[in-house]
Amino acid sequence: CQVFFPLKPEWAKKQIIMHAEQQYENGVVRHWWHHGTDIGPVTNHSDDLLWLAFITIHYLEETVDFEFLNTKVPFLPDPKTGKVKTATLYQHCMAAIEKVLSRFSKRGLPLIGEGDWNDGMSHVGPLWKGESVWLGHYLYGILNKFAPICERQKEKTRAARYMTRAKAVKAAVNLYGLDGKWYKRATRNNGQTLGSKTEKEGKIFRNAQTWAVIQGTATPERAKQAMAACEKYLFREYGPLLFTPAYSETDATIGYLSRYAAGIRKNGGLYTHAGTWAVQAVALMGEGDKAYKV
8 A cells, every 4th residue: 555655645545444344433454355246254463553643644744644544434233222423533543542552561562362454363462462572562562653643633631541542552562572682572461572692493573673663652873773683583584583593383373374394384484575674674774775774
């Protein structure tokens, strides 16, 4: 969707509306869907509902088309009554953000549920006990950038609450999410970590480092350390690994991620989608030549 911004922003608008139409009034969305078929599963993933807000933020930054927030978009039919309610795009974004804000651990970190961006982490937190450090980075940036939008929409109370929650998320990520010189990836239902040097496999995950830079949750010094760890352990000849070492055995506390062959796809492979975020993070560190190399 973002590739349309500089050339065909009207195409991006259509795509954003199409995504908003896959949302229920409570903020939950279809995890995957096929446009025009009315087919798509509803899951307990913790990130899918937030991408609507994320892409809307970037659309507004690119176009300054704030009137777009007032576009009326229908929710999916109520599962019990079948009734269809309509709300503005802004209200759709609020529904998603508020749902995620209701799913937090006692330590102040967002819960991972059946997975976040890496949906292969399907058994990390299905009991709503596991935490996602990456989602903390991701959510912090969304709250930080949506608060001014709330102000513009004359919702000063909500804007202030989002800034307060953003600060709390950032503090929790840096208090509980750090593992020496890099950020942990998640904690499981049983409290065991992913992305820690104490683990035999899955010691360091790239998304937990790159998004600390992209969303600004890391201090300048921690950003340098996290990206240095990426360069040392993850940046390889053919691209940046998603994490390392890959899982060599099926692990019931992780999910189907560990059922891929080691080094394939989301099990520590070269995953292009996330690889672009590595390029972005290195560029944001002011290292253009290195970003080109990555």
